[in-house]
Amino acid sequence: MVRMRDVAAAVGVSVKTVSNVVNATGQVNEATVRAVRVAVEELGYRPNPLARGLNSRTTDTVTLALPGLGYGYCAPLAAAVFDLAEAQGISVVMEPTGGDRERELEVLRNRGGLSDGVLLMPTAITARELQGLPFPGPAVLLGPRRVEGPFDSVASQDTVAAEAAVRLLLDRGASRVVLPSAVKQEPTETVSRPW
Numbered sequence: 001m002v003r004m005r006d007v008a009a010a011v012g013v014s015v016k017t018v019s020n021v022v023n024a025t026g027q028v029n030e031a032t033v034r035a036v037r038v039a040v041e042e043l044g045y046r047p048n049p050l051a052r053g054l055n056s057r058t059t060d061t062v063t064l065a066l067p068g069l070g071y072g073y074c075a076p077l078a079a080a081v082f083d084l085a086e087a088q089g090i091s092v093v094m095e096p097t098g099g100d101r102e103r104e105l106e107v108l109r110n111r112g113g114l115s116d117g118v119l120l121m122p123t124a125i126t127a128r129e130l131q132g133l134p135f136p137g138p139a140v141l142l143g144p145r146r147v148e149g150p151f152d153s154v155a156s157q158d159t160v161a162a163e164a165a166v167r168l169l170l171d172r173g174a175s176r177v178v179l180p181s182a183v184k185q186e187p188t189e190t191v192s193r194p195w
Contacts, residue, residue: 007036007039017032018036018040021037060090061092062119063107063117064081065096067099067123068099074121077142093115101125104120108139120139122143123145130148138152141153142154142156
């Protein structure tokens, strides 16, 4: 693993100068900037995101907390978030909550600032639980369940989509419509009756 001090030694400058070039801070003359960049490339130096986060107080990471990838449209939503984040140079930490209230609240508490922000699809938390919840960064609540509170939210139109789907089926001649539930059912025992 190549360290910043290895780059500094290769160029003959201080670690602080390499840091200034890598982080685009401070004033460094153009010849030194070019020399440091060449050494960074030749040695294969990659900045440590944890160390960078300590200096900048950011992690370039966002947490995506969903009940699970098999829940509704969570998988395509996760794919879209990952694509957008990658285009912006941001990492995504996936946090499956399983629809558990405590896990949803823990994600919003952000466990000591592990990410710069949270995207959460709430399934169990209530507006009352959100009041006064300390959070060191931005959070956005996503999905069909609206929870009033101190965070921004993006609501999906699941009800409108379901009505349109049912209307389409009825218009095409369906006489009965079955709506599958997203709630996981425990297997039930089959009892045969003699009558």
